[in-house]
Amino acid sequence: MSIEAPVETRQAGIAPPVTIDLPSAAHGSVSRARSSRTLHRVLRTAGPIALLGLWQLICSVGLVDAGLLPSPWRVADTIRELTTDGTLLPAIGVSLRRAGVGLLFGAAIGITLGLVAGLSRIGEEALDSSLQMLRTIPFIALVPLFVVWFGIGEEAKYALITAACIFPAYLNTYAGVRGVDPKLIEAARVFKVSGLALAREVILPLAMPGILVGIRFSMGVSVLALVAAEQINTQSGIGVLVLDLNGTLRTDIIISGVVVYAFLGIVVDLVVRNLERLLLRWKASIV
Amino acid sequence: MTTGIATSETVDAPESRDRPAVRVSGGRRAFGDQIVLDDVDLSIAPGEFIALLGASGSGKTTLLRALAGLDRLDAGTVTVPRERSVVFQEPRLIPSRRVWRNVVLGLRGTGRERALEALTEVGLADHAQAWPRTLSGGEAQRVALARALVREPGLLLLDEPFAALDALTRLRMQELVAALCRRHNPAVLLVTHDVDEAIRLADRVLVLRSKRLDSGVVIDKERRAQTGDSYATDLRYHFLNLLGVRGPQPTDRSAHPSDPVQEAHT
Numbered sequence: 001m002s003i004e005a006p007v008e009t010r011q012a013g014i015a016p017p018v019t020i021d022l023p024s025a026a027h028g029s030v031s032r033a034r035s036s037r038t039l040h041r042v043l044r045t046a047g048p049i050a051l052l053g054l055w056q057l058i059c060s061v062g063l064v065d066a067g068l069l070p071s072p073w074r075v076a077d078t079i080r081e082l083t084t085d086g087t088l089l090p091a092i093g094v095s096l097r098r099a100g101v102g103l104l105f106g107a108a109i110g111i112t113l114g115l116v117a118g119l120s121r122i123g124e125e126a127l128d129s130s131l132q133m134l135r136t137i138p139f140i141a142l143v144p145l146f147v148v149w150f151g152i153g154e155e156a157k158y159a160l161i162t163a164a165c166i167f168p169a170y171l172n173t174y175a176g177v178r179g180v181d182p183k184l185i186e187a188a189r190v191f192k193v194s195g196l197a198l199a200r201e202v203i204l205p206l207a208m209p210g211i212l213v214g215i216r217f218s219m220g221v222s223v224l225a226l227v228a229a230e231q232i233n234t235q236s237g238i239g240v241l242v243l244d245l246n247g248t249l250r251t252d253i254i255i256s257g258v259v260v261y262a263f264l265g266i267v268v269d270l271v272v273r274n275l276e277r278l279l280l281r282w283k284a285s286i287v
Numbered sequence: 288m289t290t291g292i293a294t295s296e297t298v299d300a301p302e303s304r305d306r307p308a309v310r311v312s313g314g315r316r317a318f319g320d321q322i323v324l325d326d327v328d329l330s331i332a333p334g335e336f337i338a339l340l341g342a343s344g345s346g347k348t349t350l351l352r353a354l355a356g357l358d359r360l361d362a363g364t365v366t367v368p369r370e371r372s373v374v375f376q377e378p379r380l381i382p383s384r385r386v387w388r389n390v391v392l393g394l395r396g397t398g399r400e401r402a403l404e405a406l407t408e409v410g411l412a413d414h415a416q417a418w419p420r421t422l423s424g425g426e427a428q429r430v431a432l433a434r435a436l437v438r439e440p441g442l443l444l445l446d447e448p449f450a451a452l453d454a455l456t457r458l459r460m461q462e463l464v465a466a467l468c469r470r471h472n473p474a475v476l477l478v479t480h481d482v483d484e485a486i487r488l489a490d491r492v493l494v495l496r497s498k499r500l501d502s503g504v505v506i507d508k509e510r511r512a513q514t515g516d517s518y519a520t521d522l523r524y525h526f527l528n529l530l531g532v533r534g535p536q537p538t539d540r541s542a543h544p545s546d547p548v549q550e551a552h553t
């Protein structure tokens with residue numbers, strides 16, 4: 001938006017009027033913000049749609065064998081089929097349950113450990129170094145071990161997802177607690193807020209952004225760990241679709257499973273975003 | 288020897304009128320090999336407004352933190368009222384609590400009304416529901432002042448509370464602090480770099496020099512009000528001198544035969 005600056009020198013005939021580019025004029029800022037938000041939305045959806053289009057194009061032109069890469073149209077059809085014949089929804093239910101329970105336990109353990117390590121020196125010394133060490137283990141490497149420990153049933157799946165979810169929650173909670181401005185803690189201490197009250201009323205809310213980042217990462221990891229866990233002798237869940245257990249090479253079904261996994265990821269992200277909006281109102285932008 | 292803070296228990300007793308609100312004797316503090324305070328004595332009467340001057344790094348904040356109970360002294364005894372408040376250079380509001388909940392921070396069972404009263408005193412009742420992030424620097428500092436005064440402290444500690452404010456806001460804040468201190472009447476220790484501010488606000492001005500405190504200069508409020516500038520100018524010259532800044536000597540000293548500077552006897 002350009003605005004003509006009021007220039008008195010015009011009458012004097014010394015300098016020509018100056019035109020300044022302002023980032024946003026006072027009256028235009030609201031509509032401007034709104035239009036840029038719409039633009040954002042359009043751009044964000046345009047990417048995936050273009051990709052889908054390209055995929056469809058490749059298949060329609062016959063660039064690859066339809067048996068290897070079915071078209072998005074075909075996959076959508078398959079998903080519809082799987083829904084109507086009653087396989088997909090129960091499968092999603094089973095998988096969601098695995099991811100959800102594992103996430104619940106993992107995040108709860110991770111946040112608790114993070115709070116203990118962040119709030120107390122003894123806790124930090126007892127926990128931090130061992131957890132920092134454990135977190136470098138890729139959880140997929142644990143699959144065989146967990147099968148030995150927990151068998152091939154549901155327990156191994158829950159255990160794996162739980163284990164994977166602990167670390168993001170722990171790390172971010174710990175960092176969140178440690179990141180609280182010591183000057184604020186000192187101010188609270190002046191006004192006789194200490195111990196549990198200090199933790200609950202000052203440190204926990206201020207660490208909440210970090211904790212929520214941890215939950216977000218844990219949610220992402222729970223879907224990842226779900227995929228890994230469902231490679232273990234799966235009789236139910238989305239894993240059954242993806243693993244192509246009867247060897248029919250139905251790529252359309254495999255891709256349907258993948259699409260559902262991706263969809264779970266998106267849903268999880270939405271949930272956390274709204275949680276953040278709810279819990280971090282004090283952090284919202286100043287305007 | 289390490290001495291903890293002895294909290295005076297009888298601030299409300301009748302004889303406490305004559306007893307000082309704050310008494311430090313033989314205060315000493317070192318960080319490693321660096322001795323910051325050495326044999327510091329300080330006495331503040333109830334309701335007395337003390338301004339503390341001193342070069343940067345001379346230990347003013349160290350002394351204030353010891354009085355606040357945020358830090359210890361290595362030796363010496365400290366007697367302070369049970370209720371103490373601090374306003375720091377930064378507002379230090381808790382960003383996750385609304386303004387009014389910041390004001391009553393740490394006061395169990397104190398409701399909104401009390402917070403609103405305190406906010407009214409600093410002219411911010413309208414902002415009770417606001418988040419601290421949305422306040423300007425001066426507003427946030429006024430909330431910090433309300434938070435300090437709402438608990439009727441026996442001792443109010445101010446560590447350069449105006450330093451981060453623009454000149455106009457600073458003048459307004461000084462007036463506000465003076466008015467509110469008259470109303471609530473706590474003993475006040477104001478740490479400042481600004482000699483004029485010290486002269487304008489304080490009953491007595493102390494200078495922390497060579498790790499020690501002198502007994503300070505009692506400001507004659509009548510003379511400050513009447514003769515205005517020249518008395519203040521002389522005082523200013525005196526303090527700047529003590530702080531090692533050689534300003535121009537006031538020209539009309541002959542107009543004031545009596546020395547403006549009377550050492551306090553406490």
Ligand SMILES: Nc1ncnc2c1ncn2[C@@H]1O[C@H](COP(=O)(O)OP(=O)(O)OP(=O)(O)O)[C@@H](O)[C@H]1O
Pocket residue numbers: 318323341342343344345346347348349350
């Ligand atoms: N926690 C600490 N550890 C080590 N040295 C410290 C510590 N706190 C203060 N000091 C030192 O003690 C001296 C006095 O510090 P202090 O903060 O009391 O000075 P000040 O008079 O408040 O200075 P300013 O006017 O710049 O705020 C400084 O030399 C500082 O480096």
Ligand SMILES: [Mg+2]
Pocket residue numbers: 347348349446
């Ligand atoms: Mg200081």
